[in-house]
Amino acid sequence: AQSVSQHNHHVILSEAASLELGCNYSYGGTVNLFWYVQYPGQHLQLLLKYFSGDPLVKGIKGFEAEFIKSKFSFNLRKPSVQWSDTAEYFCAAASNYQLIWGAGTKLIIKP
Amino acid sequence: KAGVTQTPRYLIKTRGQQVTLSCSPISGHRSVSWYQQTPGQGLQFLFEYFSETQRNKGNFPGRFSGRQFSNSRSEMNVSTLELGDSALYLCASSLEGQAKLFFGSGTQLSVL
Numbered sequence: 001a002q003s004v005s006q007h008n009h010h011v012i013l014s015e016a017a018s019l020e021l022g023c024n025y026s027y028g029g030t031v032n033l034f035w036y037v038q039y040p041g042q043h044l045q046l047l048l049k050y051f052s053g054d055p056l057v058k059g060i061k062g063f064e065a066e067f068i069k070s071k072f073s074f075n076l077r078k079p080s081v082q083w084s085d086t087a088e089y090f091c092a093a094a095s096n097y098q099l100i101w102g103a104g105t106k107l108i109i110k111p
Numbered sequence: 112k113a114g115v116t117q118t119p120r121y122l123i124k125t126r127g128q129q130v131t132l133s134c135s136p137i138s139g140h141r142s143v144s145w146y147q148q149t150p151g152q153g154l155q156f157l158f159e160y161f162s163e164t165q166r167n168k169g170n171f172p173g174r175f176s177g178r179q180f181s182n183s184r185s186e187m188n189v190s191t192l193e194l195g196d197s198a199l200y201l202c203a204s205s206l207e208g209q210a211k212l213f214f215g216s217g218t219q220l221s222v223l
Binding site: 006036043044045046049090092098099100101102103104 | 114115144146152153154155156159167169201203211212213214215216
């Protein structure tokens with residue numbers, strides 16, 4: 001069965017620390033990959049997406065993610081986090097009109 | 112442009128009852144998908160509709176059903192509610208199917 005795994009359920013970092021959130025998917029065919037973010041009290045919103053081409057994708061607010069096909073991974077990175085990055089982050093993989101979601105990672109940034 | 116609207120915002124039901132949730136997509140969006148969000152399971156896909164047709168369905172029992180109307184508004188129905196159905200139900204719409212989803216605020220369902 002297709003699945004998406006996010007390695008950490010909770011991550012706590014200090015401001016200016018570097019961030020990497022892991023995401024692995026299990027699907028052998030062509031897959032589109034997404035990271036969504038949900039800030040406290042707000043809707044889920046798209047952070048970045050990968051369909052094809054350059055495996056390094058840049059999104060909003062300084063986030064980027066790298067698609068590594070051989071590892072079935074799509075990890076999210078940010079070189080220096082800010083307090084305002086406190087949110088829940090969801091990785092998702094799309095196939096056949098269905099988005100399969102990871103369980104989410106709650107990120108807390110200490111000021 | 113108005114965003115995705117979900118009603119009601121909160122709902123309290125008892126076991127065995129049924130519930131209908133409503134979702135109005137962004138104007139012009141023909142694809143509507145539904146998700147269940149719980150702290151332990153994260154987001155789980157329920158189903159997706161496009162032009163009144165269900166294109167895909169997640170791994171939920173038949174108690175969960177939905178439909179889409181000609182104006183793209185969608186409803187989700189859960190019959191014979193169970194305690195485990197307590198969750199935030201999110202609706203999302205998109206223009207291109209799955210490319211970029213716009214989410215509503217959700218309906219928080221509590222089953223007592």
